[in-house]
Amino acid sequence: MNILKRLFRFLAAYTGTILFSSLLLVGEAAIELVPPLLQRQIVDEVIGTRDLTFLGTLVAALAGAYLLKEIIRGADLYIRHALGERIIFDLRVRIYAYLQRLSLSFFESTSTGELMSRVTNDVNALESFVTHGSALAGVSLLRLVGSAAVLFALEWRLALLVLIPVPLLAVALRIFNTRIRPVYRRVRDRLGDINARLQDSLSGIQVIQAFGQEERELQRFRTESENYYQARVRGIRYWATFFPGMGFLASLGTVAVLGFGATLVVRGELSLGTLVAFLSYVTSFYEPINRLTEIDNVFQQTIAAGERFFELLDAPADVSDSPDAVALPALQGDVHFEHVHFRYGTGDNVLHDVTFHIAPGEVVALVGPSGAGKTSIANLLCRFYDPIEGRITIDGHDLRQISLDTLRGQIAVVLQDTFLFNTTVRENLLYGKPDATDEELAAAARAAYAHDFITELPNGYETEIGERGVRLSGGQKQRLALARAILADPSILILDEATSSVDAEAEYLIQQALESVLEGRTALVIAHRLSTIRNADKIIALEEGRIIEIGDHEELINRGGLYSQLYRRQVELSAVE
Numbered sequence: 001m002n003i004l005k006r007l008f009r010f011l012a013a014y015t016g017t018i019l020f021s022s023l024l025l026v027g028e029a030a031i032e033l034v035p036p037l038l039q040r041q042i043v044d045e046v047i048g049t050r051d052l053t054f055l056g057t058l059v060a061a062l063a064g065a066y067l068l069k070e071i072i073r074g075a076d077l078y079i080r081h082a083l084g085e086r087i088i089f090d091l092r093v094r095i096y097a098y099l100q101r102l103s104l105s106f107f108e109s110t111s112t113g114e115l116m117s118r119v120t121n122d123v124n125a126l127e128s129f130v131t132h133g134s135a136l137a138g139v140s141l142l143r144l145v146g147s148a149a150v151l152f153a154l155e156w157r158l159a160l161l162v163l164i165p166v167p168l169l170a171v172a173l174r175i176f177n178t179r180i181r182p183v184y185r186r187v188r189d190r191l192g193d194i195n196a197r198l199q200d201s202l203s204g205i206q207v208i209q210a211f212g213q214e215e216r217e218l219q220r221f222r223t224e225s226e227n228y229y230q231a232r233v234r235g236i237r238y239w240a241t242f243f244p245g246m247g248f249l250a251s252l253g254t255v256a257v258l259g260f261g262a263t264l265v266v267r268g269e270l271s272l273g274t275l276v277a278f279l280s281y282v283t284s285f286y287e288p289i290n291r292l293t294e295i296d297n298v299f300q301q302t303i304a305a306g307e308r309f310f311e312l313l314d315a316p317a318d319v320s321d322s323p324d325a326v327a328l329p330a331l332q333g334d335v336h337f338e339h340v341h342f343r344y345g346t347g348d349n350v351l352h353d354v355t356f357h358i359a360p361g362e363v364v365a366l367v368g369p370s371g372a373g374k375t376s377i378a379n380l381l382c383r384f385y386d387p388i389e390g391r392i393t394i395d396g397h398d399l400r401q402i403s404l405d406t407l408r409g410q411i412a413v414v415l416q417d418t419f420l421f422n423t424t425v426r427e428n429l430l431y432g433k434p435d436a437t438d439e440e441l442a443a444a445a446r447a448a449y450a451h452d453f454i455t456e457l458p459n460g461y462e463t464e465i466g467e468r469g470v471r472l473s474g475g476q477k478q479r480l481a482l483a484r485a486i487l488a489d490p491s492i493l494i495l496d497e498a499t500s501s502v503d504a505e506a507e508y509l510i511q512q513a514l515e516s517v518l519e520g521r522t523a524l525v526i527a528h529r530l531s532t533i534r535n536a537d538k539i540i541a542l543e544e545g546r547i548i549e550i551g552d553h554e555e556l557i558n559r560g561g562l563y564s565q566l567y568r569r570q571v572e573l574s575a576v577e
Contacts, residue, residue, distance in 0.1 A: 003306035004299065007129060010091075017083050024076040025139035031069045033146055036280035038062045044273030084131040092123050095313060103318040104384045105345060113196030118312050121191055125305035128298045137295050140288040147285040154278050155270060161256040162282055165249040166289070172249070173293055176242045177300060183235045184304035190228035192308070197224045239297060246293055250286040257282055319386055325403040331410045331491040332395050333360040333522025335381065340390035342376055350376050351387075351545045358538070363523040365533035367563060368542035374526045376545075378494050381524060382411055394492075412490035416497035416526075418477045420469035425454055426461040428469075428480060432488030440487060447517055448483035450476070486517055493518065496526045530567045539563060 011018060038058055046055045096119065107115075151159040201208065201217050208217050261278060264270035335358040342351040351373045358364045366374040379385055380392055383399045392399045399407065412432060420428050429441055436444075441461070445451035453476055457463040469477040485493060527533045534553045541548045541556065541563040548562045556563035 003303045003310060006310060007126070007302070007306055011087070014083060014087065017079065021076055021079045021083065022139060024072050024079070026142060028069055028072045028076065029139055029143040029146060031065055031072065032143070032284060033150060033281075034065045035062055036277040036284070038065065039280060040271075040273040040277035042273075043276050044271050048271070048273065080131050084127045088123055088127045091126060091309070092119060095119055095123065095309070098313055101317055101320065102315060103320075104379070105318050106315055109345070111196040111200065113194075113199035114192045115312070116199065117188075117192035117195040118308050121195075122188060122305040122308045125188070125301055126309065129302040129306075137292065137299075140291045140295065144285065144288040144292075147281050147288070151278065151281050151285060154274055154281070155261075155264070158257050158261055158264075158278055161260060162253045162285055164256065165253045168249050169246055169289060169293075172242065172246060173296060176238065176293075177296065180235065180238050180297070181300050181303060183231065183238060184301050185307060187228070187231045187235055188304050188308050190224070190231045194221075194224045194228050197221050243290075243293065246290065250289065253286065254279070254282055319383055319404070321403050322400055325401055326397065327403045327406045328395065328397065331522075333358070333362075333491050334393075334395050335492070335522065335524075336393045337377070337380075338390050338393070340380065340387045340392060342373075342380060342385065342387045344376075344385075349388075349545060351380075354390075354545075354547055356540055356547060356550060358522055358524065360522055361520045362537045363518050363525060363535075364538045364540060365525045365527055365536035366540050366542060367527060367530060367533070367566060368548075369566075371544070372542040373545040374542060375496060377542075378413070378496055378524060378526060381492070381494065382413060383407055410491040411494065412485035412488045412492075413494045414478075414481050414485045414496060418469070418474075418481045420465060420472075420477055420480060422465070422467045424459075424462050424464055425457065425480065428465065429461075429484050429487055432484050432490075436487055444483045444487035447486050448479045450479040450483045453479075491522065493521055493523045494526075495523065497528060530563075530570055541566075 038061055042055065042058050042062075046052060046058065099115065099119075148159070148162075151162055197220060201221065208214060257279065261270060261275045265272055265275050337354050337356050340351055340354040341349055342354075343349045350371075354373070354377065356364075366377060368374055376385075380387060381399075383392075383404065386400060394402065394407070421431070426441065429444065430436055433440070442451055445454055454461055454463075463471075465471050465480075469480070472480070482495075525533055525536060533539060537552065538550060539553060539556055540550050541561065543562055549556060549559060551559065551563075557567060558564075
């Protein structure tokens with residue numbers, strides 16, 4: 001029930017609209033009590049006495065009551081469903097905003113498809129809580145009490161017969177809730193698995209087709225879909241058994257009333273009109289009970305979806321602003337790593353006692369074999385993660401004491417695995433500086449050796465590049481990513497294999513451009529092509545998460561250590577090619 005309590009607290013912001021909708025529902029429930037009384041009068045005072053004097057008035061009143069009821073019902077339907085859509089909109093935006101603040105470690109342990117399922121399917125499931133749950137539950141209870149009061153006022157003996165199935169209905173509902181809740185949770189989880197499988201398959205469709213694994217992936221998707229189908233069918237089996245059973249129990253009350261009521265009419269202890277009205281109120285009495293069982297079913301689905309929704313909303317951010325975080329002005333770029341140890345999650349340490357200094361305006365290169373810890377250092381400098389020991393400072397401030405907006409707003413990263421958005425070239429370039437002028441945009445593109453190929457695209461800077469830039473070559477995508485970073489004009493620039501996907505000519509031109517771009521700017525360069533970092537002010541060689549040596553190119557070559565071995569090996573391979 002904690003999930004429902006949290007949802008009700010969330011609904012507090014919409015109290016005014018909910019109260020107005022509830023008043024409309026109460027009005028609708030009150031008007032529903034009128035037609036049976038009018039029907040009673042028609043039977044007893046018109047049909048019974050064979051007097052048509054007041055028939056027109058009674059029929060008009062009956063039609064007016066039905067009309068007013070439907071007008072109120074239409075207004076309520078609009079208000080409740082519009083409110084439901086508004087709440088879903090607010091929930092979806094809220095969860096998306098929260099996701100933006102979560103750490104990379106969270107996304108590394110949670111599939112994109114699963115997150116999409118929670119943001120879309122689970123949030124949509126909560127809409128029924130608003131449109132068919134919260135307000136209708138209270139009104140159904142009022143309708144139930146009102147009908148019961150009228151039943152006892154008309155004939156208390158018959159009213160007692162109506163109440164006989166109620167305890168059985170309550171016990172059946174409790175058993176149903178106990179069994180259906182885990183079923184609905186399983187349904188939500190299986191739907192998340194389907195979305196995860198679909199997202200993974202579509203993202204890797206090129207690999208799937210390249211290795212001819214379409215049938216294998218089809219079988220995997222069929223398995224996930226079968227699991228979802230079985231979970232759904234199990235839920236259907238429960239409520240397909242439960243609701244007819246509830247209907248049968250309720251009908252027994254009607255049968256008992258009709259049998260005993262007919263006896264009373266024959267004996268002259270009850271008028272026919274009263275029996276007709278009573279039967280109408282019996283329907284009005286059991287209808288809210290049936291509605292409450294349906295609402296309870298909605299609540300069980302809401303709890304299952306709400307658990308997944310709040311699990312996401314309650315996920316802790318491993319990296320966040322501390323209460324005393326400061327917003328710094330333009331960074332100078334003086335970076336210190338001081339005895340830093342780091343690991344991903346609960347795995348083994350990937351950095352061991354890493355200590356080095358980058359002076360403002362200095363270009364420092366990280367080299368070493370794969371898995372040496374180069375990208376981990378870049379991730380820590382961006383504060384995508386925090387070290388488990390030691391500290392990292394910029395301009396004398398511990399990164400954990402700098403607001404994330406201040407820090408990341410002055411750092412630009414060009415990743416080896418280039419990501420571009422499914423929009424135009426212009427919008428991708430403007431991502432780091434939305435207010436840049438056309439001149440600044442073109443200058444950044446030229447600096448990254450991208451302007452020429454951009455102007456040759458069908459619509460130039462307005463060309464749509466497709467999902468993840470699928471319409472561009474690898475080298476073109478990487479040059480766009482470099483231009484985007486250059487346009488942001490960061491205090492610190494991180495280049496992670498920034499020229500790995502370009503040909504030799506483009507690499508040469510980009511290197512020439514970078515000399516002016518990096519001038520006076522602190523830069524951390526990760527490179528496997530060691531020829532691209534010969535002019536770095538400082539080269540740090542890493543192996544198995546430890547710094548093996550630090551120096552410039554000539555110094556490390558003469559030392560004959562790890563860097564020298566890596567460099568000579570690449571020279572030999574280049575000569576063979």
